[in-house]
Amino acid sequence: MNRKHSRVLPVLTVVLAIFVLWYAGAVALNAKWAEDKATRANITLSFPQLVADTWSQDKPKLPTPHQVAREIWKTTGAMALRGRTFSKRSLIFHSWITLSTTVLGFVMGAGLGILLAVGIVHSRAMDMSVMPWIIASQTVPILAIAPMVVVVLNAVGISGLLPKAVISMYLSFFPIVVGMVKGLRSPDRMQLDQMRTWYASKSQTFWKLRLPGSMPYLFTSLKIAMAAALVGAIVAELPINQNGGLGARMLVGSYYGQTIQIWSALITAAVLAAVLVGFIGFVQGATLKRMGMAQ
Amino acid sequence: MIWIGGAVLFWLVSWRANTWMARLPRSRLTGIAVPTLFGLALLVLWQGVVRGAHINPVLLPAPTDIAVKIASSLPILWADFFQTFVKGALSGYVIGCGAAVLTAIMVDRSPFLQAGLLPVGNFVAALPIIGMAPILVMWFGFDWQSKAAVVVVMVFFPMLVNTVEGLHASSAMQRDLIRTYAASYPQALLRLRLPAAMPFIFNGLKISTTLALIGAIVAEFFGSPIKGMGFRISTEVGRLALDMVWAEIAVAALAGSAFYGFVAMIERVVTFWHPSQRRG
Numbered sequence: 336m337n338r339k340h341s342r343v344l345p346v347l348t349v350v351l352a353i354f355v356l357w358y359a360g361a362v363a364l365n366a367k368w369a370e371d372k373a374t375r376a377n378i379t380l381s382f383p384q385l386v387a388d389t390w391s392q393d394k395p396k397l398p399t400p401h402q403v404a405r406e407i408w409k410t411t412g413a414m415a416l417r418g419r420t421f422s423k424r425s426l427i428f429h430s431w432i433t434l435s436t437t438v439l440g441f442v443m444g445a446g447l448g449i450l451l452a453v454g455i456v457h458s459r460a461m462d463m464s465v466m467p468w469i470i471a472s473q474t475v476p477i478l479a480i481a482p483m484v485v486v487v488l489n490a491v492g493i494s495g496l497l498p499k500a501v502i503s504m505y506l507s508f509f510p511i512v513v514g515m516v517k518g519l520r521s522p523d524r525m526q527l528d529q530m531r532t533w534y535a536s537k538s539q540t541f542w543k544l545r546l547p548g549s550m551p552y553l554f555t556s557l558k559i560a561m562a563a564a565l566v567g568a569i570v571a572e573l574p575i576n577q578n579g580g581l582g583a584r585m586l587v588g589s590y591y592g593q594t595i596q597i598w599s600a601l602i603t604a605a606v607l608a609a610v611l612v613g614f615i616g617f618v619q620g621a622t623l624k625r626m627g628m629a630q
Numbered sequence: 631m632i633w634i635g636g637a638v639l640f641w642l643v644s645w646r647a648n649t650w651m652a653r654l655p656r657s658r659l660t661g662i663a664v665p666t667l668f669g670l671a672l673l674v675l676w677q678g679v680v681r682g683a684h685i686n687p688v689l690l691p692a693p694t695d696i697a698v699k700i701a702s703s704l705p706i707l708w709a710d711f712f713q714t715f716v717k718g719a720l721s722g723y724v725i726g727c728g729a730a731v732l733t734a735i736m737v738d739r740s741p742f743l744q745a746g747l748l749p750v751g752n753f754v755a756a757l758p759i760i761g762m763a764p765i766l767v768m769w770f771g772f773d774w775q776s777k778a779a780v781v782v783v784m785v786f787f788p789m790l791v792n793t794v795e796g797l798h799a800s801s802a803m804q805r806d807l808i809r810t811y812a813a814s815y816p817q818a819l820l821r822l823r824l825p826a827a828m829p830f831i832f833n834g835l836k837i838s839t840t841l842a843l844i845g846a847i848v849a850e851f852f853g854s855p856i857k858g859m860g861f862r863i864s865t866e867v868g869r870l871a872l873d874m875v876w877a878e879i880a881v882a883a884l885a886g887s888a889f890y891g892f893v894a895m896i897e898r899v900v901t902f903w904h905p906s907q908r909r910g
Contacts, residue, residue: 345746353750364769396769460645460652463660464668471887473840483867483875487689490870562756569758573851581761589764589852601761608757 357400364396365389398595406599423579426603432580434607436496436568440503441561447504448511448560449553455512456519456545457537466516473509481571499571499580506567507560514556518549551628554619561611569604581607637678644671691873699873700880706862707881714859715885717774718846722781727838729782730789731831735819738797748794755787760848767852777858780849785838792837796830797823829904832897839889843882 362385369388373380380388390399398406410426451469455462481502488498522544530540572582581600588596644667651660651667673693679685680692687695700707737743763780770776800823808818850860859878866874 342745342749345742345744346749347746349743349746349750460649460664463652463664464648467665468669468672483863483872483879486867487872490689558756562758566758566760570760570848573848585761585764586852589768592768594765594768597761597764601758601765604761605757609753612756 354400357397358390361395361397361399362386362389365392368392368396394592395594398598402595403598403602406595407602410599426581426584426599429579429581429584429600430603430607433565433568433572433582433604436499436571436580437503437561437564437607437611439496440500440567441507441564443500444504444507444560444564445511445557448508448556449515451508451512452515452519453541455516469509469512481567481573485571499568502571503564503567506563510556510559510563511553514552514559515549518552519545521552522548547626550623550626554615554622557619558612558615561615562608565604565608565611631682633678633682635682637675637682640674640678641671644668688870688872691876695873696876696880700877703874703877707877709857710859710862710878711881711885713774713855713857714777714846714850715843718777718849718858719781719842721774722778722846723785723838723842725778726782726785726842727789727835730786730834731793734790734793734797737794738819739815744794748791751787751791751794755791759784759787760845763845763849764852767849772853773855777846777849777854781842781845784841784845788837788841789831789834792830792834793827796827799823799830800826828897828901832893832901835893836890836897839893840886843886843889847882 366385366389369380369385369392372388389395391402392398395402407426410424414425415427451465455466484502485498488494488501526544526548527540530544535543568580569582569585572580573586581604584600585597588594588600648664648667651664654660677692677694680687680690691699737747760780762783766779766783767776770779804822804826805818808822813821847860847863850858851864854861859882862878863875866872866878
């Protein structure tokens with residue numbers, strides 16, 4: 336409790352500093368445009384006027400937090416109030432597309448990761464031949480070929496969520512394999528010997544000792560995997576003009592110089608990441624508490 | 631049919647060989663041979679299936695086609711590699727990691743700032759930072775400067791979090807010893823705490839190698855001069871020239887692995903004392 340209190344103040348300070356820097360940066364980056372406009376109109380701006388102008392441009396180089404917040408409200412809450420929650424212009428619609436891709440890819444990645452980990456723990460040949468390649472697969476900038484995967488899968492006739500989810504899956508399976516292998520091997524000699532004295536079969540050892548023992552590792556890697564899956568989903572939405580998603584929103588925004596739109600998509604993605612990772616943290620807390628493993 | 635049959639047969643034989651080798655006592659030779667054979671079997675399987683099932687090269691070119699393409703377009707690949715990797719990724723990597731380490735050392739004396747920066751840094755490190763790419767391309771123009779900027783933003787927070795954590799890695803006993811030597815703050819930092827932080831710093835550096843390459847390539851999707859790996863990938867996908875795309879991917883994979891391996895090699899030299907570096 337005490338520890339928590341002592342952290343609130345510093346975090347708030349840092350967040351406040353970020354906001355101050357943000358507003359100052361908006362003045363610095365947008366000042367040129369404001370001054371150009373003023374010279375054309377043959378007026379000289381006083382400093383407060385300059386600041387007011389830089390904070391309220393239509394297509395600023397760096398929009399201010401309140402502009403972004405207004406845009407987000409305009410495309411979420413305000414539209415929902417008018418009963419157009421899932422209109423194509425609303426961020427809720429785009430977030431929903433990104434969210435479903437992320438969750439689908441995450442579930443597939445978690446499944447694949449856990450299966451691979453079980454195989455690696457039980458077969459030495461698999462451990463030796465597959466594990467180095469799994470590690471090498473992550474030094475490959477897979478995100479870079481995301482567009483190709485999407486285009487190729489579209490050409491084979493697989494379209495919709497699945498091609499994008501494949502990218503999310505590729506990014507999210509790796510932390511889960513690594514975490515689960517570590518977790519499934521976490522029971523020590525003594526515990527394994529104990530299982531043997533009880534004459535437990537291999538599958539009994541797996542279900543009653545290894546799997547429960549791996550839970551803390553699993554949840555830690557699930558959190559990383561979820562964040563990675565979201566990144567994968569967003570990048571997968573970039574390549575071709577698809578019917579929505581936060582990534583598509585960013586691309587359209589960058590085509591038309593709609594900086595406020597890019598920032599609002601970015602902030603929404605950040606909120607989405609925080610909610611998803613927070614949700615796993617919540618499940619982790621509840622599960623580990625039920626299992627009597629809470630720290 | 632012969633192609634597929636042969637490939638599957640090769641796969642089965644190599645898998646048997648691998649299970650046999652895996653039962654031998656672990657040595658350096660088997661540690662290299664087993665994964666190499668596995669990778670080779672994958673390539674053969676790929677080649678056999680593509681040739682045997684007559685898969686359209688637009689969808690999936692065979693490994694030999696890709697190899698031919700690489701050999702015939704070396705100058706283009708080199709120009710792209712230089713633009714994206716050396717100019718974009720490498721400069722951004724050095725600036726980003728350097729700035730993060732310096733920031734970590736600067737906040738080192740203030741526990742207050744650290745307590746605030748760590749949770750925020752951890753949070754930002756989990757965000758889809760890659761989304762900043764279109765904004766930074768807008769700010770810094772189409773050339774390599776904007777790519778380097780994306781890389782800086784991507785590597786900064788993972789690196790910062792790792793370094794701050796690393797600076798706390800020395801034990802109380804070691805710090806006490808340094809104090810009994812009447813060491814000043816800079817001396818303690820240079821002689822004890824920075825060396826003790828090296829495993830953490832290198833962990834961050836290794837994570838950042840992959841991030842740097844990804845950042846530089848993805849940033850090129852949002853606009854670039856007419857060279858660069860990301861540019862080439864996105865335009866060749868549009869022309870459905872998949873063998874060129876795969877050639878770029880092969881270069882990217884090679885560059886990524888080599889970069890990672892290089893950092894890991896330096897790590898072995900610098901942190902030779904750490905238990906994870908022990909051999910034998």
